[in-house]
Amino acid sequence: MLSLSRSQKLPQPGEDVQVLELLVQRDREFQELMEVAQQQGSVHQEMQLLEKEVEKRDSDIQQLQKQLKEAEHILATAVYQAKEKLKSIDKARKGDPRRPYPTDLEMRSGMLGHMANMPTNGVNGHLPGDALAAGRLPDVLTPHYPWQSSDVSVGMLPPHHGNDFGLEPPGHNKENEDDVEAMSTDSSSSSSDSD
Amino acid sequence: MAVAQQTQEKESEDCSLLPLVHDIIKCMDKDSPDVHQELAKLKAKIQEAREQISNMPGVDCSPVEQQQQLATLREQVRTKNQLLQKYKSLCMFDVPKAS
Numbered sequence: 001m002l003s004l005s006r007s008q009k010l011p012q013p014g015e016d017v018q019v020l021e022l023l024v025q026r027d028r029e030f031q032e033l034m035e036v037a038q039q040q041g042s043v044h045q046e047m048q049l050l051e052k053e054v055e056k057r058d059s060d061i062q063q064l065q066k067q068l069k070e071a072e073h074i075l076a077t078a079v080y081q082a083k084e085k086l087k088s089i090d091k092a093r094k095g096d097p098r099r100p101y102p103t104d105l106e107m108r109s110g111m112l113g114h115m116a117n118m119p120t121n122g123v124n125g126h127l128p129g130d131a132l133a134a135g136r137l138p139d140v141l142t143p144h145y146p147w148q149s150s151d152v153s154v155g156m157l158p159p160h161h162g163n164d165f166g167l168e169p170p171g172h173n174k175e176n177e178d179d180v181e182a183m184s185t186d187s188s189s190s191s192s193d194s195d
Numbered sequence: 196m197a198v199a200q201q202t203q204e205k206e207s208e209d210c211s212l213l214p215l216v217h218d219i220i221k222c223m224d225k226d227s228p229d230v231h232q233e234l235a236k237l238k239a240k241i242q243e244a245r246e247q248i249s250n251m252p253g254v255d256c257s258p259v260e261q262q263q264q265l266a267t268l269r270e271q272v273r274t275k276n277q278l279l280q281k282y283k284s285l286c287m288f289d290v291p292k293a294s
Binding site: 024027034037038039040041043044045050058061068 | 268
């Protein structure tokens, strides 16, 4: 436009108008674009807020994942230990094929061991547990009742055979004693009560 | 709302170069020595507009792309909120303390 006004005295009829119109049009486009840019700025601010929210959610999710993994580990350990416990209980019921007889500790903690610990009122010179410790099987099979005397302690059968043995004459006991001795694996006397 | 619109209109008028061009043409018609001064003003205004645009956030992509990114972000937030809500609504059990 400057060149038109300075160099040309007679500008072409519509050229300056065209230039002016072009200028106005460009200016209008520029203003519209600036408006769009400002709107994009607002959207950008909203996006920044959303990104912060996403970051916070990610952090929460990671924290939860960590806790869930920890819980899973604890549960897996507990389940494994429970299974091992069940296996050991099952094994105790069936018995160990490598050792098909009860140990001293198992016998003491069983019913017979508890019965042996009952007070004997001087029937035995020493505790029945000593008999168990000696490892003599027939003594283990022989129950010791408070009413038994030292003479008949060896020949007594299991309790479910009745309470009559206490009243039997000594002769019968001698027969039972022979039976027990036959059953005994120990060559010596199976009685552990005599001192 | 009306105040915001008025502010926006004023801002769009501020970035218009037409007033400066008008001043330049007036000076040329008067053969005033201030022509060069007015030209310098126009040049400065253009430079200022360039700097303003370069500092504007969010103009690195087109409005359409930006809207897509915004929709994606909103969907992300919604999904993650749902996931967290799901985890929080699971049955709770106490973690036994290690003895």
